[in-house]
Amino acid sequence: MSERWYKEAVVYCVEVDSFQDSNGDGCGDLRGLTSRLDYLSRLGVTCVWLNPIHPSPQRDNGYDVSDYYGIDPRLGTLGDFVELATQARQRGIRLLLDLVVNHTSDQHPWFQSARNDPGSPYRDWYVWSSEEPPDRRQGIVFPGEQTETWTFDNKAGQWYFHRFYDFQPDLNWSTRAVREEVKKIMGFWLQLGASGFRIDAAPFVLEQVTPGVDPGPLDFSILDDWRQDVQWRTADAVVLCEANVSPEELPKYCAAAPGGPNDRAHMLFAFGINARLWLALARGDAEPLVESLAALPKLAAMAQWATFLRNHDELDLSRLTDEQRNDVMREFAPKQDMRIYNRGIRRRLAPMLKGERRRIELAYALQFAMPGTPVLRYGEEIGMGEDLRLPGRESIRTPMQWDGSRSAGFSSASPAEFVRPILSRGAFAARLVNIGSERRDNGSLLRWFEQLIRVVRECPEIGVGEPTVLDLPLPRSVLVHRFDAPEGTILLLHNLADVAVTVDLRSVAGSEPPSEVFADADYGPLATKLTELDLHGWGYRWIRLRRGNRG
Ligand code: GLC
Numbered sequence: 333m334s335e336r337w338y339k340e341a342v343v344y345c346v347e348v349d350s351f352q353d354s355n356g357d358g359c360g361d362l363r364g365l366t367s368r369l370d371y372l373s374r375l376g377v378t379c380v381w382l383n384p385i386h387p388s389p390q391r392d393n394g395y396d397v398s399d400y401y402g403i404d405p406r407l408g409t410l411g412d413f414v415e416l417a418t419q420a421r422q423r424g425i426r427l428l429l430d431l432v433v434n435h436t437s438d439q440h441p442w443f444q445s446a447r448n449d450p451g452s453p454y455r456d457w458y459v460w461s462s463e464e465p466p467d468r469r470q471g472i473v474f475p476g477e478q479t480e481t482w483t484f485d486n487k488a489g490q491w492y493f494h495r496f497y498d499f500q501p502d503l504n505w506s507t508r509a510v511r512e513e514v515k516k517i518m519g520f521w522l523q524l525g526a527s528g529f530r531i532d533a534a535p536f537v538l539e540q541v542t543p544g545v546d547p548g549p550l551d552f553s554i555l556d557d558w559r560q561d562v563q564w565r566t567a568d569a570v571v572l573c574e575a576n577v578s579p580e581e582l583p584k585y586c587a588a589a590p591g592g593p594n595d596r597a598h599m600l601f602a603f604g605i606n607a608r609l610w611l612a613l614a615r616g617d618a619e620p621l622v623e624s625l626a627a628l629p630k631l632a633a634m635a636q637w638a639t640f641l642r643n644h645d646e647l648d649l650s651r652l653t654d655e656q657r658n659d660v661m662r663e664f665a666p667k668q669d670m671r672i673y674n675r676g677i678r679r680r681l682a683p684m685l686k687g688e689r690r691r692i693e694l695a696y697a698l699q700f701a702m703p704g705t706p707v708l709r710y711g712e713e714i715g716m717g718e719d720l721r722l723p724g725r726e727s728i729r730t731p732m733q734w735d736g737s738r739s740a741g742f743s744s745a746s747p748a749e750f751v752r753p754i755l756s757r758g759a760f761a762a763r764l765v766n767i768g769s770e771r772r773d774n775g776s777l778l779r780w781f782e783q784l785i786r787v788v789r790e791c792p793e794i795g796v797g798e799p800t801v802l803d804l805p806l807p808r809s810v811l812v813h814r815f816d817a818p819e820g821t822i823l824l825l826h827n828l829a830d831v832a833v834t835v836d837l838r839s840v841a842g843s844e845p846p847s848e849v850f851a852d853a854d855y856g857p858l859a860t861k862l863t864e865l866d867l868h869g870w871g872y873r874w875i876r877l878r879r880g881n882r883g
Pocket of ligand 1 (some may be wrong): 352392395396432496532533574726
């Protein structure tokens with residue numbers, strides 16, 4: 333059976349301005365990205381998610397859009413976008429765009445018109461209050477950097493609502509014209525070759541805001557509407573929601589009725605698995621993952637999780653208890669400047685794991701072994717580090733390290749003119765960590781990632797199958813789970829501690845002789861029947877028990 337593409341995809345997230353400069357102005361651009369598609373194709377990714385590419389004052393890395401129908405001139409033109417989409421499709425790579433429509437930039441002409449003229453047709457595209465809202469200091473998303481959610485605008489003579497920064501006024505989703513406009517925006521980019529959207533801050537889009545009521549009730553009809561419209565325009569386009577909400581709430585983002593047809597988002601980021609995976613790594617204990625998999629909400633049949641370890645934001649640990657969060661912070665962000673918003677970590681994975689190769693492999697093997705479609709952030713495949721001298725979440729947006737030169741192969745401009753500095757100090761400097769040298773080295777992390785991605789693409793049961801955690805007498809550090817699907821059955825063993833163990837698998841019967849498809853080391857040939865298996869410290873073994881129907 334041929335599965336839906338998003339269930340078997342490997343997604344790669346790119347910050348276009350940091351990836352590859354093509355015109356020597358020191359800023360990455362769409363043509364630069366197009367010129368690197370062969371690299372992505374060789375890596376094996378099948379879908380590229382572009383962080384915002386629209387014109388923007390860039391006060392929140394493009395998550396403050398001032399024109400939804402354009403391309404940020406630093407990044408290129410609409411023609412460059414279409415060329416990227418065409419070239420990508422020729423290589424079997426699809427594009428997802430960030431759709432940031434909870435809010436616009438305060439520089440967007442809609443907001444400028446709305447604030448300047450009470451009679452403006454755009455006035456009710458935003459959320460206003462004539463009185464000072466009693467809850468205006470509540471519901472802040474960026475503690476330490478944001479002080480309120482309602483700000484008085486002198487020109488409008490009213491308070492406007494902004495869930496995020498004050499330069500990001502929220503759109504008023506109860507206004508019909510806003511809904512219609514956003515459908516047009518989606519249609520526009522689908523026509524130009526996008527395969528779908530990552531819906532930024534989805535719960536806040538759905539929220540119905542009233543002064544004094546925080547949080548407001550959610551209006552899921554917006555998602556119903558999008559799904560219908562997107563699918564009508566382009567049959568195989570997808571909607572991927574960013575919704576870091578409670579497990580009880582999540583299924584509603586995919587289906588209108590529990591257990592019903594998948595008539596809302598196709599995909600949801602697996603925030604729950606993310607935080608628990610980090611806790612498991614910090615403690616060297618599989619239990620948080622066992623619990624997380626057991627409690628994984630059931631989504632509609634065609635809906636899919638999108639798994640990740642690090643993304644473009646801070647590593648958000650807000651859904652852990654204080655004790656759990658402290659354990660993760662102590663292990664992976666011991667210094668204050670590594671932390672942000674009292675809840676997160678602004679580092680990349682490799683330095684968090686102290687560059688320990690076996691542990692980095694274990695972490696990513698585990699992510700790719702979790703139910704869903706894996707999402708990988710640019711640079712993680714070579715073990716890039718962060719630059720903590722940069723403010724906030726800029727630390728994880730340094731230019732891609734293509735080679736070991738002073739410019740890291742990113743741009744022909746003088747490094748002083750680069751959009752952000754090349755990481756040039758410490759163990760993760762471009763001189764030491766770069767694609768050029770990793771390509772030449774058969775044992776490099778990059779080569780390992782190429783293999784991981786290829787293996788995952790050969791194991792559709794991980795993307796589409798039913799996960800089960802095996803209840804075996806095991807050391808706490810070991811997770812053994814399996815996926816069953818018409819396409820096959822795979823058994824996955826991961827050891828979260830740096831202590832070798834032996835796992836007794838005699839009770840696990842397979843109908844066919846098992847075969848090892850991926851492992852941290854050569855463990856020798858497998859017996860026809862599974863017996864006791866060794867697992868190195870931080871080791872992993874993926875064993876196929878049945879090769880099903882792949883016709
Ligand atoms: C989402 C994005 C984040 C951005 C925020 C406001 O949470 O992931 O980067 O700052 O929305 O748009």
